[in-house]
Amino acid sequence: AQSVSQHNHHVILSEAASLELGCNYSYGGTVNLFWYVQYPGQHLQLLLKYFSGDPLVKGIKGFEAEFIKSKFSFNLRKPSVQWSDTAEYFCAVNAPTSNTGKLIFGQGTTLQVKP
Amino acid sequence: DTAVSQTPKYLVTQMGNDKSIKCEQNLGHDTMYWYKQDSKKFLKIMFSYNNKELIINETVPNRFSPKSPDKAHLNLHINSLELGDSAVYFCASRRGQTYEQYFGPGTRLTVT
Numbered sequence: 001a002q003s004v005s006q007h008n009h010h011v012i013l014s015e016a017a018s019l020e021l022g023c024n025y026s027y028g029g030t031v032n033l034f035w036y037v038q039y040p041g042q043h044l045q046l047l048l049k050y051f052s053g054d055p056l057v058k059g060i061k062g063f064e065a066e067f068i069k070s071k072f073s074f075n076l077r078k079p080s081v082q083w084s085d086t087a088e089y090f091c092a093v094n095a096p097t098s099n100t101g102k103l104i105f106g107q108g109t110t111l112q113v114k115p
Numbered sequence: 116d117t118a119v120s121q122t123p124k125y126l127v128t129q130m131g132n133d134k135s136i137k138c139e140q141n142l143g144h145d146t147m148y149w150y151k152q153d154s155k156k157f158l159k160i161m162f163s164y165n166n167k168e169l170i171i172n173e174t175v176p177n178r179f180s181p182k183s184p185d186k187a188h189l190n191l192h193i194n195s196l197e198l199g200d201s202a203v204y205f206c207a208s209r210r211g212q213t214y215e216q217y218f219g220p221g222t223r224l225t226v227t
Contacts, residue, residue: 034215036218038156042220043119043205043218043219043220043221044158044205044207044218045218046215046216046217049215088156090158100146100163100165100170100171101146101148101163101209101216102160102163102171103148103160103216104160105157105158105159107155107156107157108156108157108158110156
């Protein structure tokens, strides 16, 4: 069965610090990968996605992620965080062969950015 | 314009009651989903419909019953509510094979 693991449960950073959130998945086949963000009291929004091609993908608000197939990882990065990045971050995986679009989510990482 | 909307936003009810949550999307998508987010923020798929046909039915108590009257609507009915049903329920939709899902604002259900 597919699973997604996010290593950092709670991250606290100061503004302008660099961010890297880890995400590993377990699935032997082709996958589509996503990072979603949930700002306080809001719904999930897509930050970025990887389907195929260049393993380094760029998303909104200066976020990027790198797909490393050999490590089954899809880590999220941002060079300089802002207070407004305070949110929950979710990594998710989908196996396109299932054709249902079913997303398996990691347990989430709470990011707190101090001004 | 709201893409995926849910009603109600908040729902407080007592154990044993029956309640429904509604979801509508105006994106023209053909697949819709229900997810449950528990108190630890963990998100888990519950159901999915594609063009009114049930395609995902995870291990969910049969007190939960989804209904899709048309491809723009997916409702969730819950019978005999229990304390453990307290959670935030998110609806989402997706077009075809793009795999990107758009989420609604969530319904916070509190069972007392």
